[in-house]
Amino acid sequence: MQNEAFEILKDYSNLESFGYLILFLYCMGGGYVAIISAGVLSSLGKLDLSVSIALAIIGNTLGSSLFAIIARAQKKDIMKMFSKHRRKIAYLQIMVKKYDWGLFLISKFLHGVRTFVPLAVGISAYNIIKFLFINFIGAIIWGISLGMLGYYASGIFLEIIKILLQYPYMFPIVFIGIIIAVTFFLYIKKKLKQNTFIHSIHENQ
Template identity: 45%
Template sequence: MEGFIDSFKDSFETWGYVALFFYCMGSGYVGILAAGTLATLGHINLAASIIIATMGNFTGSSLLVILTRYQKKDFERFLSAHRRKIALMHIWLKKYGAALIVINKYIYGVKFLVPLAIGASRYDLKKFVVLNFLASVIWATSLGLLAFYFSKAVIEIVESYGQYSYIVIGVFVALIIVALWFSKKALAKHTS
């Protein structure tokens, strides 16, 4: 049984990084957050996870831009179905420029459309590659460190408060939910 556990742990440490790379190609948050949590527990290396997530995210976004730019006929159906959203991304790109490339990594639903809009536009490809790399580094580092230190804080709470730790964690989660609700309301009021 011990041999099976060691074998699983070895294959997880190897294939976990591969799965993280492919998951982050689609700009998935869960992969880097899980990697940060597993690094807290000592199962994987945090620095390696951040580097792999960065490369996966950079590869996915860059590939999407390049494919959209040079294979427009294959993307034509998809682009026409989301014409209004892509037009909005063009407006945002003109208005916010490089900041949009960095911020889009964090906005669900936009992180896929911005590379499509860039690929369909005449935006400088070299400039995008540099900005995309910097944005991928910031994205992976911030989320990886957030998960690592948040997990560490949760472990310390559980160790400090023992059987009552679930109450502290529950209050903390409730505060986060309330803060997200208020920020969603404020954003909806601001955009209306």
């Protein structure tokens, strides 16, 4: 049963087939799925945890750093490329000035934000050397925490997979449950945004 579970994990991550190179390249774009999967495979003896975490940290650091440096060197071209996201970038520039350390560290774990933070840094007048240092610290925290999470939580993941393999009818139930949970979360998030917007209008009147 454990071998069956491993086959599912292997097919999902492709890390054992493609090796450390794909892990490194994936993490340059902030691939948290890759480092978590590498942690799981490391617990099964298919990858080395220390090497996986080190490569994830280096890849993540290089990806964010290069993005910020390129944005700093090619501001006009970058702004044209991301013209649809001007408001988001402008907002993040303000956030960078206020919460630099906190924003840089938290953004590592936020999908959809981690790409725009280095971009906002590059376009703004923020000290690029300071960003590179904080970015490196953030990558270390990101890589170690997610790598260890995958490594130590692998037993739980495998148990869930084995249960689903033993009781196939649970698949649709779990799938429907996930859809309901995500839909409910998005609904609550939308309502909160609407309430915040309405409240801000009343305050400005």
